Amino acid sequence: MTWRVHVRILPRAGLLDPQGQAVEHALAALRFPEASNVHVGKAVALDIAAPSAAEAEAKVRAMCDQLLANPVTEDYEIEVDVGGSA
Amino acid sequence: MTWRVHVRILPRAGLLDPQGQAVEHALAALRFPEASNVHVGKAVALDIAAPSAAEAEAKVRAMCDQLLANPVTEDYEIEVDVGGSA
Amino acid sequence: MTRVAVVRFPGSNCEPETCRAVERAGGTAFYVWHRDTSLADADAVILPGGFSYGDYLRSGAIARFSPIMEPIRRHAAAGAPVLGLCNGFQILCEAGLLPGALVRNAGLKYLSRPVDVRIERTDTPFTSAYRPGEVIRIPVGHGDGRFAAADSVLDALEAEGRVVLRYTGPAAPDAPENPNGSMRSIAGVCNPAGNVVGMMPHPERLAESALGSDAGHRVFLSLVRSLGRTDPVSERRSPAGVP
Amino acid sequence: MTNVTLGIEAHPFPGERAVTPAVVREHNLNDREYAEIVAMLRRAPTLTELGIFSALWSEHCSYKHTRPVLRTFPTTGPQVIQGPGENAGVLRLLDGWAVAFKIESHNHPSAVEPYQGAATGVGGILRDVFTMGARPVAVLNSLRLGPLDDARNRYLFAGIVKGVGDYGNCVGIPTLGGEVAFAPGYSGNPLVNAMCVGLLREKDLMRARAHGVGNVLLTMGARTGRDGIHGASFASEELSEKSEARRPQVQVGDPFTEKLLLEATLELIESGLTVGIQDMGAAGLTSSSAEMAARGGVGVELDTSLVPTREPGMSPYEIMLSESQERMLVVAEPHRVEAIQAVCAKWELTATPVGRVTEDGLFRVVHEGVVVAAIPGEKLIDGCPVYHPEAVEPAAVGARRRASPAGAPRADPAGALLLLLDDPSVASKRWVYEQYDSTVQAETVLGPGGDAGVLRVPGTGFGLALSVDCNQRYVALDPYEGGKAAVAEAARNVACTGAVPLGITDCLNFGNPDRPEVFFQFREACRGIADACRAFGTPVTGGNVSLYNESPTGAIDPTPTVGMVGLLRDVGKRVPSHFRAPGDPIVLLGTSRGHLGGSSYWEVVHDFVGGAPPPVQLEAEAALQRLLADAADQGLLRSAHDCSDGGLAVALAECCIGEPYATAPLGAQVNLGNEPGLAPEGVLYAEDAGRVVVTTPPGSARGLCTLAARHGVPAEPVGTVGESNGLLEIHTRNDHLTYRWTVPELRRIYFDALPRRMGGESDRSMEGR
Numbered sequence A, B: 001m002t003w004r005v006h007v008r009i010l011p012r013a014g015l016l017d018p019q020g021q022a023v024e025h026a027l028a029a030l031r032f033p034e035a036s037n038v039h040v041g042k043a044v045a046l047d048i049a050a051p052s053a054a055e056a057e058a059k060v061r062a063m064c065d066q067l068l069a070n071p072v073t074e075d076y077e078i079e080v081d082v083g084g085s086a
Numbered sequence C: 001m002t003r004v005a006v007v008r009f010p011g012s013n014c015e016p017e018t019c020r021a022v023e024r025a026g027g028t029a030f031y032v033w034h035r036d037t038s039l040a041d042a043d044a045v046i047l048p049g050g051f052s053y054g055d056y057l058r059s060g061a062i063a064r065f066s067p068i069m070e071p072i073r074r075h076a077a078a079g080a081p082v083l084g085l086c087n088g089f090q091i092l093c094e095a096g097l098l099p100g101a102l103v104r105n106a107g108l109k110y111l112s113r114p115v116d117v118r119i120e121r122t123d124t125p126f127t128s129a130y131r132p133g134e135v136i137r138i139p140v141g142h143g144d145g146r147f148a149a150a151d152s153v154l155d156a157l158e159a160e161g162r163v164v165l166r167y168t169g170p171a172a173p174d175a176p177e178n179p180n181g182s183m184r185s186i187a188g189v190c191n192p193a194g195n196v197v198g199m200m201p202h203p204e205r206l207a208e209s210a211l212g213s214d215a216g217h218r219v220f221l222s223l224v225r226s227l228g229r230t231d232p233v234s235e236r237r238s239p240a241g242v243p
Numbered sequence D: 001m002t003n004v005t006l007g008i009e010a011h012p013f014p015g016e017r018a019v020t021p022a023v024v025r026e027h028n029l030n031d032r033e034y035a036e037i038v039a040m041l042r043r044a045p046t047l048t049e050l051g052i053f054s055a056l057w058s059e060h061c062s063y064k065h066t067r068p069v070l071r072t073f074p075t076t077g078p079q080v081i082q083g084p085g086e087n088a089g090v091l092r093l094l095d096g097w098a099v100a101f102k103i104e105s106h107n108h109p110s111a112v113e114p115y116q117g118a119a120t121g122v123g124g125i126l127r128d129v130f131t132m133g134a135r136p137v138a139v140l141n142s143l144r145l146g147p148l149d150d151a152r153n154r155y156l157f158a159g160i161v162k163g164v165g166d167y168g169n170c171v172g173i174p175t176l177g178g179e180v181a182f183a184p185g186y187s188g189n190p191l192v193n194a195m196c197v198g199l200l201r202e203k204d205l206m207r208a209r210a211h212g213v214g215n216v217l218l219t220m221g222a223r224t225g226r227d228g229i230h231g232a233s234f235a236s237e238e239l240s241e242k243s244e245a246r247r248p249q250v251q252v253g254d255p256f257t258e259k260l261l262l263e264a265t266l267e268l269i270e271s272g273l274t275v276g277i278q279d280m281g282a283a284g285l286t287s288s289s290a291e292m293a294a295r296g297g298v299g300v301e302l303d304t305s306l307v308p309t310r311e312p313g314m315s316p317y318e319i320m321l322s323e324s325q326e327r328m329l330v331v332a333e334p335h336r337v338e339a340i341q342a343v344c345a346k347w348e349l350t351a352t353p354v355g356r357v358t359e360d361g362l363f364r365v366v367h368e369g370v371v372v373a374a375i376p377g378e379k380l381i382d383g384c385p386v387y388h389p390e391a392v393e394p395a396a397v398g399a400r401r402r403a404s405p406a407g408a409p410r411a412d413p414a415g416a417l418l419l420l421l422d423d424p425s426v427a428s429k430r431w432v433y434e435q436y437d438s439t440v441q442a443e444t445v446l447g448p449g450g451d452a453g454v455l456r457v458p459g460t461g462f463g464l465a466l467s468v469d470c471n472q473r474y475v476a477l478d479p480y481e482g483g484k485a486a487v488a489e490a491a492r493n494v495a496c497t498g499a500v501p502l503g504i505t506d507c508l509n510f511g512n513p514d515r516p517e518v519f520f521q522f523r524e525a526c527r528g529i530a531d532a533c534r535a536f537g538t539p540v541t542g543g544n545v546s547l548y549n550e551s552p553t554g555a556i557d558p559t560p561t562v563g564m565v566g567l568l569r570d571v572g573k574r575v576p577s578h579f580r581a582p583g584d585p586i587v588l589l590g591t592s593r594g595h596l597g598g599s600s601y602w603e604v605v606h607d608f609v610g611g612a613p614p615p616v617q618l619e620a621e622a623a624l625q626r627l628l629a630d631a632a633d634q635g636l637l638r639s640a641h642d643c644s645d646g647g648l649a650v651a652l653a654e655c656c657i658g659e660p661y662a663t664a665p666l667g668a669q670v671n672l673g674n675e676p677g678l679a680p681e682g683v684l685y686a687e688d689a690g691r692v693v694v695t696t697p698p699g700s701a702r703g704l705c706t707l708a709a710r711h712g713v714p715a716e717p718v719g720t721v722g723e724s725n726g727l728l729e730i731h732t733r734n735d736h737l738t739y740r741w742t743v744p745e746l747r748r749i750y751f752d753a754l755p756r757r758m759g760g761e762s763d764r765s766m767e768g769r
Ligand SMILES: Nc1ncnc2c1ncn2[C@@H]1O[C@H](COP(=O)(O)OP(=O)(O)O)[C@@H](O)[C@H]1O
Pocket: D140, D141, D142, D143, D175, D176, D177, D178, D179, D180, D426, D429, D432, D433, D436, D447, D448, D449, D450, D451, D452, D453, D469, D493, D644, D645
């Protein structure tokens, strides 16, 4: 089975996020005052071959810990699309 | 109501994605052969003040069209976390 | 005197040398601030290099909303010369004044080195002092310099002759011909009328022989000449002070 | 509990931890220091006070182990406008121009988070320079890493280089030079030293002092977050599992804000609106305010509840110790505050009054009406005990100096050159400096890839030549000679361009000073630096000490990095490093003795790090420097390149390989080795100090030799530059052997060494943004 997995990697809470700040200011200037607490990080999308969604997630977790996310400055969340394809 | 909204911005399919390729190679080198079709883009997280989830999404769609994504090279997806907070 | 407005966005950092290059070619250069709403009777506008808004989100993405962009649009629409250098090129693309986008270099790293570029068009206000097909060596310094656009757009650019500058190799025997993976090796383009030009390399950084080469000087000389108001004295490339 | 005895009162901030012996130890203060504090205050300190002492009495801020040694540096000279003690040293140039420059380490933060650690290192040193009213015009960097066959070291290398580059590039300061070396001692303990050079008009010099009772203190720039709390004391301890756990929040750099801060600061200084200005570096608000007060001989009172914070609920302790980046502390007369805020607003920054200058000499911190710290200001800065650690050279080091390689070499003399050019410490650093903008500001006369970077002073015809150097192998084997060699190499590199060396800044990276062998290295290396600086007339104008560079796997090699500034009177006469044209005569300056001790050749080809490093003859070096400047001025030099790692053969190969973007490398025919009894290895790879390979215009070789004789410098015509893509041929006269290499092959090896090893690492360029 192949699973489409999405990883969202965001700067760890409390760390300065200058990019998020810049976007928040820009949105305000564009008259989107309703946006706040803006953060900008990375999105990774991948296909994972694995027997189950749980195993696909475990694999991607390992990838995040080893490569995709910076353990010192970033947090990540993993989403496995329901229903992989054979 | 405030809604936590996540935007995933990925390089448009078909465009060369050297960063996605590099990550795919690095994953293979780290013995993660199960990963394929890897793409790397941006994740934006924001709080949106809006009366409904639908309106929050519409707002963020406008932000994406104007600022967050580049219509020439990127596609985006919006996710509104169910259940905003008052 | 040719009056050239050099736009300062927060994070621009090539304004002084851009002004000096204009003055060396016989023009008068002055700054306009991104929050200004007029170009102060400029004959031409240059959007200089740098990192407007830190390149946050995407290079040029935030700067394109600056108030100064409105008069720049009008100026461009009126057929007057507009030049974007490096970050300025990125801003013009983000603003839709030029086609395509500048995305992360294929090598994924910032790249600072001289490149050889061929002048593909000499009927723009910024290239008329070069010979058609002439190859010049000037520096690049960018992380997001890979020109990308849909194939149909690229075909149209080629068909309409709107590729102004193209990377050509080799700038070193072991260097890639196309330093950042730009589609069709595009280093610079113009709008359909040819008055709005953007390029990734930095002609202003190598525009006097005291630094080893003046290969970029004629970009500015082209501009001053095309506006037909050359000041014969300062065209003698007297070293201009910092503005 | 209220801390009132006979001292000046201060109260714990509600909810903060009690000061227990465990808490004191956590703050890296020993019993003696704590006793001094109690005696000074005549009561126990509050937690906020403890934090303040801990920061200011850390090695990083107090130099408590090193001050007596640093006092032995020569710091004066007619060119010195500002010596050590300010944010940067300042030297006089020509026509009213002056240069401000300083080097600083960011080793510990870079070990933890290479990208941000290196980036914020550059940010900090830029602020040190523009704080003086100087506009930064160049940065240099000196890096040390463990071997690249280890993935962690590759990760650190990639992240550090990207961090250095992204920050300087974004602010728009060209990186004109640097150095990188790899050795096992730096595994897990990389060194990141960044140097900034700025220009100012002498009359505009700004010193960081607070004076004028009643004047206002403002914080300017970024908000204060919980970043890097206790960075200063963190930087003053060995890395261990424990420090992993109590790691401060990583400081994140924002070069965009830095650029705005730079413009706003220079505008404020130029407008005369400020009394004093100082960046907030290590120990943030604490050290900036305490040092400004001490320099001005006044007291200060800060109200930390007024400081704009990034997060709600920050305690005075956290606010005082935060190392959030891109912040400045400004002192101004009250009626100027509005004008200052207007300048800041123009640059999209804020400036907020947070305190005032007082007459009572106290360093007082108030938070929401509670006095949480009240310390006699002068004693806070000067009261830290000074230590005189024991210094002993271990017998093993002496034995190692006397040893020589035992086994067979990995290659014959011809093959050795290929191994050396492929060695990451010797090979081209193009992979590094292509990631650094080296042409922004359009004043770059000679960029990276040669001996020294050269820039022109805007609007003038003169320029600066800049280099950072240290051969840590030499220092490890013989700290005194190694210290001399670092200064000599930096001066020689600068002199190769035709410039006259003016002065240095130094970054002293060592291990734990409480270990006698480490303190021996420190003391002796400094003695070597001092002697060399005296001999060359290049005073020490400032610098930085980074101790405790040790991890569980051991101490680093001692690394006293020297940053040199030289003056080139006419940039039109600058001399590049590489051969220019076929037919140019090649002349070797200096004396060859075949000294292989401490050499790269022994390390790379014999896997042996040992032997005594080549001694530096200071008088001969000084004469060589004078000769190079004279010869350049008289137009006798087409190129000049000094011999360092890998000796004469590597120097010749580099001259042939050419500048990084040369269309075609050049060959050369060279005859070497008149000295009887010299083996070819010694002829080719010895690292005798004080030697430079130069070329002259055809017909000028004799003129150069005459000039050299007048300067007392041995000079010998040794050959001729050959055809493009030709051969490098070295004939050793003793044994009638000729070694031949094809230059395009040498070039390929030399430029490919780093990319080949770093190829896969670009993935981690996901780091940062
Ligand atoms: N970290 C770096 N940053 C920028 N430039 C560098 C760096 N490392 C090396 N270089 C460039 O490569 C040149 C050669 O380096 P190196 O072999 O150490 O020279 P040298 O032996 O003359 O000191 C340096 O002078 C510098 O221009």
